[in-house]
Amino acid sequence: MPLNGVENKQVDEACRWARFVVQQQMGFRTVVYHSQHSFPTVSDQQQAFEMASRVGASTVAAVGSGSAMDLAKSMSWAEDRILMPATPTAVLVAGSSHSLFYDLAEDTLVPMERKGGGTVALMQSKTDQLEEALYACLAIAIDNLFQGTSNDSTIVDEALRMIKEKTTKVEDAEALLIRSGQSLRYGLDENNRSIPLAIVSSLVTNELSSYSAMGVMASLVSSLVNVLQDMYSFGFDKELLDAAPRAITSSSIDSMLAHIRDNQGATGCYDVSEEILRKVLQFHTVNS
Template sequence: MNILHGRKALQNFLQSQKAHFGAAPILIVESKPLNGVENKQVDEVCRWTRFVLQQQLGFRTVVYHSQHLFPTLSDQQQAFEMASRVGASTVAAVGSGSAMDLGKSMSWAEDRILMPATPTAILAAGSSHSLIYDLAEDTLVPIEQKRGGTIALMHSKTDQVQEALYACLAIAIDNFVQGTSRDSTFADDVLRMIKEKTSKVEDAEDLLIRSGQSLRYGLDENNRSIPLAIVSSLVTNELSSYSAMGVMASLVPSLVNVLPDKYSFDFDKELLDAAPRAITSSSIESLLAHIRDNQGATGCYDISEEKLRKVLQFHTVNS
């Protein structure tokens, strides 16, 4: 995976490969505003991308707008048909996590460029799978992506840096809870940035990429990441009110309470109290049922129900 830092780096990369990318049309996958509400940050990055590709570099493009909070199999098919009609060989996904997941799932593409405009989108861009919403099963289905491609970090201004750092911390702690990592370097880096409270957007973006790379989907020998399992179980309910990033970030106090004693981190009360709160209306039993339904539909593996229950007992459910 080629990672570019900043818009100038992306422009230079595209200019250096102008003959290659100009040989065939480019399918641009953009995020559609959710519930009719514009996201200025996403909209600005989408407009900038169209300007650079179409006017500045003169590439032939066709634009597909992702229609949902999570892309569907129908979105995937429609985007493929649009690309086939014009002979596109490159997909450029721009905007939110939905656009990243849809762009990553385009297995036909010879080249893939991901331009995430939000923290959640950066996490999705760095992860190994796409999450596709299966309407029939009413759940998220993980689809493994083809390796390679380019991630261009836009360094967009955001007021969500602290929330993003807590989400990274939740993913890092989960690796210790489930015993899939013994390296505390990543968690130490996140803790330091949270405590300093002066984090640069580009530093947070790097941590989000690393977090995405460490997410597990439960399709191999390792269990699915707890934050991912809980977000997937809320897909049709709470995520209309809370972002996936916010839900993950809110799990930090819960996961700390089930962290094995052998791991020693400086989780002071002030740090835990400052964690975002995504208060859900679901009961613990309802959440567990959703997680099991999701597990059955996707064939993934989760941590034991006993441990999941312990996490959810400390979560802000019904509080």
């Protein structure tokens, strides 16, 4: 049962291609569910399950957007899940163990049990988003090093190399996105939630809604380096930091922190101290 979400032309084309292959070339009986929400909701899950039950579907294939990936991962009844991301954000989500987003304005589904990501079938992502995606990978890796959940600096090294070379193959960037998604922490065990995840999940639906999730993550490179430079030697050149995307809001730090606390309470996760979050957020507001 394919699930799709349309967020751009790339996703549209991926959905049409996947449906043609599955139905026409492979001859499988399918039912397509198209979510009308920006983020997967409980209603989406219920409707998709009802449609699948009618035709006896046992496999879920998520095609296209990050929302579709999140929804597919929540379906515990599926015997198998095939994730076919068509955008950099969707590739990152496909590699992660849980949902990337949580919107308090909607009755939104957040799968809390650890579920395998299923089979990930990579499709060529939009090349004009690759640099932004690499900065997002860099932000996740910097946070992992800072919080001590990983001593592996290879993601930092690879992301830096790809950003500087500016000739990165799509396949290499996608592989790095998958690894970065796998390294995201959700704060549901003894570790704190990844700072990039906490900020994206809490603010991309409200205070930073004019930016994409990937753009917000990418914008955290400069702020994380500035905040953590006394604790960890990154050695990034100024030109690279200046070229990083920016995500700025007129909302106050206190307002953004309130959203993060609400999100934390709703998901039952652990975050880093408010002091650290405040230091990071000061680089993302014109009204401190």
